[in-house]
Amino acid sequence: MAAYLEHVRVQRRLASRSLVIYEDGLRRLQSLAAQRGQDLLTLRPHQARGLLAALHAQSELGPRSLALMLSVWRGLYRWLGIERRVELNPFDGLRAPKAPKPLPKALAVDDAVQLADYVPAAVQGAVDPRLEARDRCVVELLYGCGLRVSELVGLDVQASAAALGWVDLQAGEAQVLGKGSKRRSVPLGSAALQALRAWLVQRVQLAGAEEPALLVGARGGRFGAPQIRAMLKTRAVAAGMPSHVHPHMLRHSFASHLLQSSGDLRAVQELLGHAHITTTQVYTQLDFQHLAKIYDAAHPRAKRK
Structure with a gap:
């Protein structure tokens, strides 16, 4: 062994x-x-x-x-x-009990936009503009690009031999290192680019001179996944979200909303960095649920007396 x-x-x-x-x-x-x-x-x-x-x-x-x-x-x-140590594989053909496959939880389009557009009330001394610019950038990169939180945390300001990932403002894309150490390019939308530029202006006041991380905390070090989860949970409550919001929910929302608009499953697979199309196909079920709700709400024959 x-x-x-x-x-x-x-x-x-x-x-x-x-x-x-x-x-x-x-x-x-x-x-x-x-x-x-x-x-x-x-x-x-x-x-x-x-x-x-x-x-x-x-x-x-x-x-x-x-x-x-x-x-x-x-x-x-x-x-x-x-290695010629055994004559057969006794576990061939055995199957574990089937696991239920719960659908990923995604925000409604209006809720996702509301969270992305949320601006804290300008109470004197309550909002640090540097951290607010960072948090807004986090939301835009998670929802606007469909990044995993590990991919987001690994981003550096610029490319280097040691960088797991980086952003290229000129090309309008992020280079990320996903599961299985597979790299992919993710396009940055206009809202994400705007939030990213606004954060980079503020970042110089927090990050140390030798700190390569794109996202940094109040002490200047790399902003970690637990801190992102806590921030997002607090921000979602303040923005009036109907349910607990975590980073992967924004990735689910990105995929679901993109598929609803485009219907291009293969493109969504590439953007998410899924190795197999079957992993991405779960979002077609979310899309069907969305259509079913529209039908139930709008079609005369769907209304039961």
Whole structure:
């Protein structure tokens, strides 16, 4: 198992967080097999099914986590087969319980625009214009560009060898590093560019001379994801939003509203940086819900007596 972990670390270049998940999955497998007195190198399919059932019964893992553990176990035996340590993969064909697929929560168009246009009341001393310019820029980049919060936090003011991402005002785009260390270019709309320029004017008063981060906090260091979440939650309440707003909700809103307007699923996939079109297709269901609400509200035959 130690050799397999080294294999996925070096050959597959798994991130440190993924390695922790793999190590946990292998430890669980070893423990369950030991409890049943089973040799992992001679494991048969019916025994593998029993191990999965035991994991389900003994842990509080949900369907998604069980599927992840099963994937780790299946990968181990695939590697053992290549190494000629086992004759078959006992986990081939096994499926974890199906997980419910809740639809992503997106703001209505009017609510998203209201949040983006929100300006705090000018109470004497209550609003720092520097932080207000930054917070407005955050909202515009999340909703106007559909960035993940990790992508937003990783942006620097300019390109460099060490930069995870950066903004190019002249080209009107952001270069971001998404999941799987995949880079993509994201266009900056006019509202995002305007908010970005306004923030850069204020940024020089907060950021240290050697600080590369685009977004900085009151002490001049990089503005982190927890701080963005807290700020956005407070700002949404002040703006009168009907529900709790978090960064990923603005990404969902970006995708849903863009798809409603364009109908171009492939373009939305590219802008979001999804590896598979099936990930993006969930927004078509949100689009259908939107159309269904319009039908229920407007069509004479939809109104029930």
